[in-house]
Amino acid sequence: MFDLEEIGDFDFLAGCDEVGRGPLAGPVVGCCVLVDRDSLTVENVDFLLSHGITDSKKISATKRKKILKSLGIEKYELASKNSLTLNKNLKISFSVREISNESIDQLNILRASLKAMGDAFIDCFSGERTKLLIDGNKYIDLGLENVSEEFVIKGDSKSALIGLASIIAKEYRDNLMIEMGKKYPGYGLEKHAGYPTKFHKDAISKLGVTPIHRKSFKGVKEFCQQL
Template structure:
């Protein structure tokens, strides 16, 4: 299993880009809740050990790294709402969340490493799209951890207001419990109406 490194960042620093932000988003697949993005600038002299793609870490390890990153890195976290997801589509809403996270970093980064194969159109800084970036760059991995922890906690909080859907464990993804609750309990204001399983319930004959 490959683990992410600081090699891409080091090469960019050598080219004259000292402040490099890793950018990643979480939550494209769920039926409920916002999409969340984070932008992280690591201190090259103080990088937490064990950074990796958030999906490869236990919840406990993610929480520990989340605390480390908040104490030792520059970061910003941003969302695009369910309404924006339904209005724009999930890809553009994900990009909007990324743009907001980058815009919230002060001072601005010199260069962006963005997870995926597309650079959001609203980003004007020098940038590079990195496929499977959270497995290759520790800066992107750091962003994935902060975004996932933020979103998971948000869905735990929403689960208190809307019990029965299992959001505290499925984070809004279409688990069996979540799909059955949609049928039995109906659609909440936090559901993405443009997503087929939700749309089908709202507009079934």
């Protein structure tokens, strides 16, 4: 099992993922899920995987909600740091952080995505020896003492912790975009979460750019120049 192989002699293992790199509107969202050495057992990893945890993009919204409900996580505020026990001695901490569309325009989407994951990890980090698994092919480069970073390509399909972080981040962001759809009607944000669908791009051309659109992105910046 990937997570069990990665703990090594560290006291904690953390998994980070992000969602929302591709949309034309809204923030990018990062999540970190962290467990201590005693919680990282075969039984507990099997417990997580038995709920169908994997890459959030591979499962439906209904399935994601079912997973979080079955774990009891839906009872907690996803926008803040939480610590809870899921199964006997399986204690996890998780945090969700978002980087705004304005910051994405300033930083670029890659740096903003890494910052979202890094900020979420820092929320959970206790200062003790921690192995940090990062979905993708880039290090966050936090430069923190006692933290060893490792990027994992397709990590949300390989690590239960990264997979769970992916699901939590996706649910948080989708819920946020539903609310944004109410605030900025006509763009279909509640349906496509800000991604560049034909409907969304047509709406931008007809209705213009909102305050939550990423003005540095193709499909948006062309219309900003007309303002």
